[in-house]
Amino acid sequence: MAKVHPNAADTEPPSPAPEVEEPPTVLTVWRKSLLFNCDGFTVFDAKGDLAFRVDCYGSGRRRAEVVLMDVAGKPLLTVRRKRLSFLAEHWVIYDGDAAEDESSRPLLSVRRHVSLRASKALAHVTPHAASATSAAYVVEGSYGQRACAVRDARGDAVAEVRRKESVGDDVFRLVADPRLGAQLAMGLVIALDEMFAGGRGRSARSSLLRRTLSA
16 A cells, blocks of 8 residues: 555656646546455545545446546546447546436547557547537547546647556556646546556557457
8 A cells, every 4th residue: 555655755746837826636546446346446646645436346347337436435527438339439527426318417528549540649538518628638648558648739738647666557647737627637547447448558459459360
């Protein structure tokens, strides 16, 4: 647990740009639920206090939805998988404990980047009309290597996933700019984790495909 909790030496947020009054929020994300027999996330703030939690019963990777909760278990965001076609899927982030009806307020849609050309893009994030978030974003880098950033139209990072040294891939940092916020940044991490099967990313899928074709 000592390695999971952040410490002042390696989690102090970088100095904000002159036009940004509030500094970024730095979180330590642990890909593990504190509840027995659950998958999920346990998220700590820069002081080592519990900030968010995700508890998913069962170990199935193809979950229909995942709920981000606060320390007391109150739902903050619901990340729900939507199937567009046999191959195409996207993930919609709703405010609170979204019900299966039209009254639920969608905030962001996340869809995987699909292209035959090499690209840094992993996914595209689109705000819904009812959302207070007005900008569209692109996710670049590698979630599997815990090195990716959510960038706005100007190319500025509004959230970053960074490796945390000497603790493996299941513990990493999440740096959230105030323009996006820690909750939505964590919602995007959940969507990426579901999208890339727990962070194994493109390399693992490519290796599996090569083994299948050569068998």
